[in-house]
Amino acid sequence: MTTETVPSLVEPEWLEARLETPDVRVVDCTLHLSFDSETGDRQSESGRSDWERAHIPGSVFADIQDDLSAADPEYPYQRPTPERFADAMEALGIGDDSRVVLYDAAENIWAARAWWLLRAFGFDRAGILNGGWKRWTAEDRPISTAPPTDQEVTFTPEPRPELFVDKETVLEAIDDDSCCLVNALRPADHAGTGLVKYGRPGRIPDSVNVPAIGDESIVGPADNTYLPRPTLRERFADVGVIDTGRVITYCGGGIAASNAAFALHLLGRENVAVYDGSLAEWGRTDLPMETD
Incomplete structure (x- = not known):
């Protein structure tokens, strides 16, 4: 090897x-x-x-x-x-x-x-x-x-089971100041003003938005390369992700969430997990959601 x-x-x-x-x-x-x-x-x-x-x-x-x-x-x-x-x-x-x-x-x-x-x-x-x-x-x-x-x-x-979390863990994280929930979907999906794709419009309460897809993504549309690390760090820092204890990323089905988690890895962030069910699960339950 x-x-x-x-x-x-x-x-x-x-x-x-x-x-x-x-x-x-x-x-x-x-x-x-x-x-x-x-x-x-x-x-x-x-x-x-x-x-x-x-x-x-x-x-x-x-x-x-x-x-x-x-x-x-x-x-x-x-x-x-x-x-x-x-x-x-x-x-x-x-x-x-x-x-x-x-x-x-x-x-x-x-x-x-x-x-x-x-x-x-x-x-x-x-x-x-x-x-x-x-x-x-x-x-x-x-x-x-x-x-x-x-x-x-x-x-x-x-x-490494700690790299994924379930809906119960996410529910507990909503009121946990040491944990930051990151929605990796487009801003319109986060706001609840876009096309309803996951049962209900909106986001998990208290989550912040760092899009990992779309025009405002952490990936540049011209050539699909990741934004420079200083720019990535600024994107996450602006919504309080860099200095928090734990980060849980989510999206519609755990895909864009994995991209956000990878970007955090590039920045040296540890203690990051992906909510595997994401809104495909959360949006079809009676768990809380919010919109703008």
């Missing part, structure tokens, strides 16, 4: 120089997500066909909703069991000695979800390609249609 680490945020030149390195496994995590403009119903489509048409050379495709989620989730994208996750990793050729670079064709949210899952199951040798597919192709870097090489590996999960 090489002693070289994987940067949490992987720049394209770093990856291109290691595309033929045997222990580097590149993973496309793309999922296309949209909402019905009248009903707010979620519509999702795997990005596998896009990957088959063109992908980063040597990459494999990970289906977030089918392979990296619970077998029968009550709410979308809930984390799988350690055994199910290990089986999925081994099928992708990701083992204990692998180094993993994750990317997607969206705003890094699916790559961030896979990154957070890997971390939650005890795997730290992973990073996210800064800018993902959008930047990679814009910079005219190599692409391929060839299938990846199969690898026989063993993935040993070592769960």
Whole structure:
């Protein structure tokens, strides 16, 4: 096993120089997500066909909703069991000695979800390609249609349950001054003025908004790269996140929340957890919500 680490945020030149390195496994995590403009119903489509048409050379495709989620989730994208996750990793050729670079064709949210899952199951040798597919192709870097090489590996999960929380923990956090709840959805969703997508409009009481998707996101729309660290720190500091004790991120289904959690990791913040059920669960209960 090489002693070289994987940067949490992987720049394209770093990856291109290691595309033929045997222990580097590149993973496309793309999922296309949209909402019905009248009903707010979620519509999702795997990005596998896009990957088959063109992908980063040597990459494999990970289906977030089918392979990296619970077998029968009550709410979308809930984390799988350690055994199910290990089986999925081994099928992708990701083992204990692998180094993993994750990317997607969206705003890094699916790559961030896979990154957070890997971390939650005890795997730290992973990073996210800064800018993902959008930047990679814009910079005219190599692409391929060839299938990846199969690898026989063993993935040993070592769960870190503290990286996810349930609705009971979130309910207790509402009145806890040492904990900050961060809504990673768009400002209109946070305010409760946008399309109702999760049963009820609005947000969990006392939560603050740091969008991890959309035009005001922590990811720049021009090339899907993360904002510079000083700017990221300012975004979170402005709403009181940096100096609080614990941070819990949430969104609609734990995806954008994982992106916000990853950004906090880039800033060196510890004691961060993702509310896995997020508003897909919370909004369909009688738990409290508020709007502007």
